Amino acid sequence: MEISIWNRHFETMPREPMRTLQSERLREVVERVYFNVPYYRAKMQEKGVGPEHIQSVDDLQKLPFTTKQDLRDNYPFGLFALPMSEIIRLHASSGTTGRPTVVGYSRRDIAVWSEVMARTLTAAGVTNKDFIQIAYGYGLFTGGLGLHYGGEKVGASVIPISGGNTRKQLQLMNDFGSTVLACTPSYASYLAEAIDESDISREDLKLRVGIFGAEPWTDNMRREIEKKLKIKAFDIYGLSEIIGPGVSFDCEYQNGLHINEDHFIPEIIDPETLEPLPEGELGELVFTTVTKEGLPIIRYRTRDLTRLHYDTCRCGRTLVRMDKCTGRSDDMLIIRGVNLFPSQIESVLLEMDETTPHYLLVVDRINNLDTLELHVEVEDRFYQDKISELQNLGKKIKNQIESTIGLSVNVKLVEPKTIERSEGKAKRVIDKRKLK
Amino acid sequence: MIIEQLSVFLENRSGRLHEVFEILGKAKINVSACSMADTSEFGILRLIPSEPVKAREILKENLFSVNVSEVISFAAPNSPGALSRALKILADAGIGIEYLYGFSPGDKSFIVLRPDDAKRAVDEFQKHEMELISASDLYKF
Structure with a gap:
């Protein structure tokens, strides 16, 4: 059987022409950021690098890294390489102390995004005969709209239902005959159980493919979801700083995620020494976007740990493959698809008079949904005799945190001085999910 | 008191x-x-x-x-309606009660009560000749 590939030219391009293409595009993007983004120019000058030093992908290492902090420091639009009149879309992710990370897309960027998502969906066997139910959140989060544009590009019938509202999800899945479900893997598990408990029979559903990502999941979880939902589950990887979903994708062999490297050049570095690592070694994934116009990004440190494999896949694609990310080189948590840094919680606690910065986050996965519990000590005078006041205080902390991080949290007030103090790095997180 | x-x-x-x-x-x-x-x-x-x-x-x-x-404590006869009469005094005076606890070991019931205004609650009870228990009676071995 013929394997369907959306863009055979680029997806099966031999390594040498791919390197030539990447080198050409790299030269262009370095020139664009050098002349259009003062921040990049300053950083390059600091390293003594100019566009003339970048001739091929071998010169990548001469360029400075970009981090999330750089994006924050240039909030909101400081790193954009185009005037705002050319930017047709903005997305943002939640950030520490209320400063989100903002990304901007030109018309062509949206076209590139649609293209890489079309490749992603095609690799999962999605065609114009499919009904794709997009249960990723729509809005500032890139998940919903990324899948949406890719779905339209391949000509599928897109159902933009967005996240949540499980009853409606099941109803439309049944009534519209959805064949493809796109959401986080944990929500997929949750839906599988909801189907079991509903009066809908799995036999009546036409579901056959799942497009799951935005949070870490294991191969065991994949097998379990595939069994429970009776579908084939495909992993997708992406981050808004690079483009959103569509950075890399599973093919039918589920043998690592193919990176759309004609657009995003990956490197693996040692997160301590920042030196590049040889093929096949575990390290931090770094991307340089070579076609993005609105927010081109040079050597972006994703903090995700993975390996790269350059051999040709059985599907025929030559696009380099990355393993499922095995962890992070920082303390970021991904909870229900939302990125969370413990420091975000800390800054909320520091802003409130009632709370102390002594806290512990307990993350778990219960009935396939991530749960977040905050244990926090409050200032001595707020340990009241009145239960209602203590409960109100708990609610107040809960509301403050939820409005900042966009995730629901259970707040548990604990006795003073019971959270472990440590002289070194304090232990702020207990993650009980078994993701490794 | x-x-x-x-x-x-x-x-x-x-x-x-x-x-x-x-x-x-x-x-x-x-x-x-x-x-x-x-x-x-x-x-x-x-x-x-x-x-x-x-x-x-x-x-x-x-x-x-x-x-x-600040709480107050009082004794009342261990008989039906006695607590009701005591609480009515506070209710009539518009004094709210956060909580109370108590028990009746014999002829009398003993109640500890947290009113929203302890001083006024004491005044009202004294006015109605309720048997208030003083702190010194409670701070005892």
Whole structure:
């Protein structure tokens, strides 16, 4: 059987022409950021690098890294390489102390995004005969709209239902005959159980493919979801700083995620020494976007740990493959698809008079949904005799945190001085999910 | 007539309540009355110790969070309707009640009560010749 590939030219391009293409595009993007983004120019000058030093992908290492902090420091639009009149879309992710990370897309960027998502969906066997139910959140989060544009590009019938509202999800899945479900893997598990408990029979559903990502999941979880939902589950990887979903994708062999490297050049570095690592070694994934116009990004440190494999896949694609990310080189948590840094919680606690910065986050996965519990000590005078006041205080902390991080949290007030103090790095997180 | 009551914040953890009484016992502090209010997340132990100042200090030294509140205590006949009559006095005066606890060992019932205004509650009870229990009667071994 013929394997369907959306863009055979680029997806099966031999390594040498791919390197030539990447080198050409790299030269262009370095020139664009050098002349259009003062921040990049300053950083390059600091390293003594100019566009003339970048001739091929071998010169990548001469360029400075970009981090999330750089994006924050240039909030909101400081790193954009185009005037705002050319930017047709903005997305943002939640950030520490209320400063989100903002990304901007030109018309062509949206076209590139649609293209890489079309490749992603095609690799999962999605065609114009499919009904794709997009249960990723729509809005500032890139998940919903990324899948949406890719779905339209391949000509599928897109159902933009967005996240949540499980009853409606099941109803439309049944009534519209959805064949493809796109959401986080944990929500997929949750839906599988909801189907079991509903009066809908799995036999009546036409579901056959799942497009799951935005949070870490294991191969065991994949097998379990595939069994429970009776579908084939495909992993997708992406981050808004690079483009959103569509950075890399599973093919039918589920043998690592193919990176759309004609657009995003990956490197693996040692997160301590920042030196590049040889093929096949575990390290931090770094991307340089070579076609993005609105927010081109040079050597972006994703903090995700993975390996790269350059051999040709059985599907025929030559696009380099990355393993499922095995962890992070920082303390970021991904909870229900939302990125969370413990420091975000800390800054909320520091802003409130009632709370102390002594806290512990307990993350778990219960009935396939991530749960977040905050244990926090409050200032001595707020340990009241009145239960209602203590409960109100708990609610107040809960509301403050939820409005900042966009995730629901259970707040548990604990006795003073019971959270472990440590002289070194304090232990702020207990993650009980078994993701490794 | 106003009595100082200590409220101790406790997590729902087995053995925690015992620790409080062990600490007080070792310090030779007696507890004349106590009650435990619980929620799904935490509990508040309310107690009237023989030496409130010392008890508070000792518990604080042991890293408990302790809050002092003003309560009143009274005795009423151990008979149907007696508590109702007492509470009506407060209700008629528009004084709210946060909580109360009590028991009846014999002819009399003993009640500890936290009104929203302890001073006015004492005045109202005295006006109606209720049998108030003084702090010195409670701060006893």
